[in-house]
Amino acid sequence: MRRQRISEERQREAICATARTIWERGLGAAGDGNLSVRLGGDLVLTTPSASHKGKLQPQDLVVVDLDGRVRGAGRPSSELVLHLAAYRGRPDVGAVIHAHPPHAVALQMAGVPLSELYVSELIFAFGQPATAPYTTPTTTDVGRVLGAYLRCHDVVLMPRHGSVSVGPDLDTAFLRLDALEHSARIALLARSVGQPTPIPQDEIRNLYQVAGKTPVGAGCPPYEPEDRATAATEGSDEALIAAVLQALGPRGRP
């Protein structure tokens, strides 16, 4: 019992430290994103709604079960559904980070295929990022669509929104987010001075082999949406703004 308590205290401190790093590194605005770790049993520790990620304190975090019911005090983010979808679908997932990495999201919005980022190191970090179809934030579609992607992919882009990275622990989930955004920055820099080409397919296969990983197989959602142009533009600005305003409600952001 005492060991479990200490473990939860450490998890609370780790989430606060990682959240602060995400904010300081500009991987989201202060109120953006959310983090969680799986505690024992069916419990999950997560960040509260409308919280400044640079100022979180361990006691601010919220414990929920896998159905999203709060155990104790606090109000989790409406984006908790992403986290629960990952935990329900993957017993190996111990931590989930949802962030708004600006370079990766900018490339996605411009229609650049993120799975073809030109840095070989990414494959060692987690493979290739997948881009899910657009879903309106805070709706049940988010959990349904992202759940299918997270069963196969460790890093998933949400069009016009952000990223979700998962891992066996918080550090791994953060390393994957960091690798994604760093590669996106390099790709954007390369595009500002020239026309970078993707890694050839046979070298991608080689990299997977050397990294001891396997690309996702048949039956998994593809890395890129079937119609990339649609993913880049789907969801009119008006519909997106209306959905966000509705979610904000009178109490503030989700």
Ligand SMILES: [Zn+2]
């Ligand atoms: Zn978000």
